[in-house]
Amino acid sequence: MKKIKKGLALSLALAMGLSLCACGDKGGTTAEQPKDTAEATKADTSADTQEATDGADAPAAAMEKPGTDGEKIYVYGWNSEFVGYVTDEFLAKYPEYTDLIETVNLGVGGGSDEYKTAIENAVSGNTDQYASVFGMDDALAPYFMMSDYTANYYDLGITDAMYANCYAYTKDYATFDGQLKGLTWQATPGCFCYRRDIAQEVLGVSEPDQVQEYVKDWATFTDTASKMKEKGYFMVSGVDDLAYPYRDAVTSPWVTKDGDTETLNIDQAIKDYLEMTKVFYDNGYTDGTTQWADAWNANFDGPVFGYFGTTWFTFWNVTSLSKEHAAAGDWGMVAGPADYHWGGTYIAVGKDSPNPELAAFIAYTMCCDEDFMYEHLKNDKDFVNNKNAVQRVIDEGGLKIPEFSDQDPLETWAAQTDKINLKYATEYDSTFYGYLADAVSAYDKDGDMDAALKVLKDRISQSYSYIVIE
């Protein structure tokens, strides 16, 4: 009996871990859009966004409240985060809509095939619970947003003025051919979370401003890694920890489109990433873990200097996985060597919603309503996609995270968010970055770049036969 119980507990724990990893993995791994065709339009919209955001201090235009006599709608999410945001916060503010909104929590990975399939069915009329509003994982968002199943927010009464306080990249990312297909309430700027005690021991400094000097670019980062190694520490837990920071450094999309022809394109940043993992692998700067695996989790209290993280990572991973060192306030956060984003949830409205006014109003409230988002940031410490709301919290003294020696991460994040560039995302990114992991292990073992790239190309050609590979 005891054994069974133990086994049960173990498998439950693992299932939890895995589901977490499923969500984080997708979140991180994927950020995409085919964008070549949309590139011109993208550039236009970013100009617009820029203008709009310049006047960020002005209160944004408000949306009219829809009546309470409309049709009932269904709101789909893959976990309790998005669905809970609707039920606990939106409906708390507007209880009059309680009878008009039913939430469906599918309980699967946000980037999983299961979620994809369920939403496809729910928006193509194969079920009587039409998905009027649904959450989209950052990684999979372009997949949904590029299709005709999702409505254009501009047609639903959302204006640029209403979304004016958002961070530019979130709007660029969700704009296709001048149509705004997704809104998000979270911005997810990256950061580097490090252990102050290790910094003090190896580098002689521990405050973020000083530590940033040791990780300000990739060359310095590598030097610091060798210092860490001399003292018996690992710079990061595994080579795949370096993946996200490199992703947003690309200067061309994975696939270039010319009419109907799609051609594979491997960006220099991808090769740089391969080279970097090789350096870390050969020199033993990492502990050789796989992201989200148990060993990786355990290293939050282990001999690892730091983790590349982001907003949610700070609260969901660092402060919860690190026990001993979090309790001692040993963590610190700096901008790190790269500007990037990781994860986030976008909200889409289904094109055939029976009550589009209410659907749009939910998205508006959650992603544009400054007061609402201010409360959300204050209460849930979720870094919101609204510059005014963030500024208000900073003006009031910001957030204090005890695990990070009461450091306030908001200014680091706010500054970082403005630099994120997702112009080159494609709808293939999530899948292709997954394939890249195979190329990384091939390259680290054999050191043959051409062979590693062939691994990548083979995997792509096997699944996507219509993509031209040169």
Place this chain on the structure above:
Amino acid sequence: MNKKKTVEYGRYGYMFIAPFFIVFLIFQLYPLLLTLYLSFVEYYYKGMDTLVKGGWNNFGNYAAVLVGSTGKLFDTETCIAIRQTVIIWVINFIPQILLALLLAAWFTDNTIKLKGQGAFKVMMYMPNIITASSIAVLFYSLFAKSGPFSKLMVQWGWISDTYDTMKDSAAWTIGLIGFMQFWMWYGNTMIVLIAGILGISPSLYEAAMVDGATSTQQFFNVTLPLLRPILQYTLVTSAIGGMQMYDIPALFNVSDSYRGQPLIQGTSYGASDTVTMIIKAYGITAKNYGKAAAASVILFMITLVVSGIFFVMSRDKEPKPKHAVVK
């Protein structure tokens, strides 16, 4: 008039068997034929809603499944996955059938008369009741880099650093998957074999004992030859199930993006990729239904051929009496 009076009971018979045929037609025959059709046409999605639907494409899907990017035959993901599936199945089946035979022989041996047989049988069958996913996840935690196995080895000084059985070695990965399959299924096979042995007439054993045959002699000269049809059944069903192996290898993978070291030299495909996982990747993840269908048809043909070979191999050499005389 006369006709009306006759009660056609046969009609009711058809009504009773109709549900089976309706379900069969909708959920088995139709998908089967559709798969066959899809395997010959170009049919895939680009993105969420752009369906590319071409006509007959001259075995193009089959070529894509069988011919690699360099033009080499069988140098593709699917073919490598098929080889790996077969290897994993063999690793699991050989110990499984041997252990099951041994246990079945012990349990049915009249001279030993084991006590508490029921309890043993239940315990040995138990792994089969637990869902495969739980077993995969359990083994994954046991053998992960920070798992108890690796930690113990280090503590005892057998290895110097913790070891990731999934990431560092293809042999460990498929060995463990094979072991899980073996552990899950030997109980089931044992039950089937016990049933088979109990079906052998006791008078044959009595006669053998009277002639002074030892237990070993009885096993090899009475039990084994007469158990042949049951062994053949076990072999064929296990081969079919083995070719379709999915749950354990899929869950034992550390993550979607990392699929383990290559098992077959010169390739870069994860050691634990089985055919059904590849079919899922084509059909559900990449939504290339044509290619997924072609791979499925190839899997079907292989299963058919493998079962056929086993069937012929284990058939009685001498012609059986066709029909027993029935009075």
